[in-house]
Amino acid sequence: MDDETQSFQITIDKILYKHPVEVIETVLRVNGFSLNLENILACLDELKIGATVQLGNNFPGGTHAPKSFIPSVQFRLPQKVTIGPMLKKFYAEIESYESIIAEFKTDPEEKTNYREKEREFREKVLTLEQENQQLQTEIKQLREQLHKTSQAEAAANRALEAQNILPSGVRLAMVREVNIDERMIILKSGPTTIYLPIMMCDIVPYTGDQCLVYIKQNNTLGSFFFDSKGIKIKPQLARVMMVKNSFCKIRTEDRNTWKLEAKNQAEFDVFQRLRKNDYLLLYLLNNQPLRFEELIKPDTPSYSDSIQEAIARFQIDTTIQVDTTIQVNTTERSILQKGK
Numbered sequence: 169m170d171d172e173t174q175s176f177q178i179t180i181d182k183i184l185y186k187h188p189v190e191v192i193e194t195v196l197r198v199n200g201f202s203l204n205l206e207n208i209l210a211c212l213d214e215l216k217i218g219a220t221v222q223l224g225n226n227f228p229g230g231t232h233a234p235k236s237f238i239p240s241v242q243f244r245l246p247q248k249v250t251i252g253p254m255l256k257k258f259y260a261e262i263e264s265y266e267s268i269i270a271e272f273k274t275d276p277e278e279k280t281n282y283r284e285k286e287r288e289f290r291e292k293v294l295t296l297e298q299e300n301q302q303l304q305t306e307i308k309q310l311r312e313q314l315h316k317t318s319q320a321e322a323a324a325n326r327a328l329e330a331q332n333i334l335p336s337g338v339r340l341a342m343v344r345e346v347n348i349d350e351r352m353i354i355l356k357s358g359p360t361t362i363y364l365p366i367m368m369c370d371i372v373p374y375t376g377d378q379c380l381v382y383i384k385q386n387n388t389l390g391s392f393f394f395d396s397k398g399i400k401i402k403p404q405l406a407r408v409m410m411v412k413n414s415f416c417k418i419r420t421e422d423r424n425t426w427k428l429e430a431k432n433q434a435e436f437d438v439f440q441r442l443r444k445n446d447y448l449l450l451y452l453l454n455n456q457p458l459r460f461e462e463l464i465k466p467d468t469p470s471y472s473d474s475i476q477e478a479i480a481r482f483q484i485d486t487t488i489q490v491d492t493t494i495q496v497n498t499t500e501r502s503i504l505q506k507g508k
Contacts (some may be wrong), residue, residue: 213252371398
């Protein structure tokens, strides 16, 4: 304890696992201060955490070398001339309460208005509680309905599988949500949630539409929306300007440029197959890229081999026909000679 600066310092190893307020209360009690919130806040405003350094004597240059560091806590006892930020907030809060109490004491009308406001607030709270209860009831009913629908879909899938109507891996599902920003359709098949990229769909379905989903080894490979009046979008041709990692920059025929980021693994796989100057079919919805489809490029070596094979086959067929004609003519001549 420094009597001149009224500061108290102690190393943390002496007060290990003790609350700082507990240490402050002990110091205040020893120095004759009242244990109230005002004095505690004054000490907390001056609270600092540092280190006590032990210096050695054998250091080149005549200076002392640090030998050890021990974390320590330091704060000053309350002083009327020093008011910290926490204590200022405390005084401001007390002044605001005192002004409200003074208004109640001097102005009876204000007290009446306060009671009326309190009654209005209580009525609002009661109304909100009733609305909340009604909403909770509606949520419970919707959850029960969703649970029944999920059970019905699961039973339908089991029945279709048992009767061998659907192939293995094909499941009946229903659209729960269409996320345009993520280019993803969220399906529900019984208790199972399936995430289907929009690029695997021919249309943009509506919520509640049913579809068949083909799943193999927990991977969604395709979908078929039957009896759906979804949004059909006309594609436009776009050329690839740049492909880098999960980003693809394309330009349409009307010179609009789009920078696409792969939102799922299916889109990322398509980007990896694309090269500069390749072409895509781009589908826009409300001037926002919704799905895209790569144009299949012909396999030039395979196409050339098929042409060569067709030519060789034609040559072989022609040779066989010529040989057959020669043999027929030779036979006819021998018959005529025998007849003579």
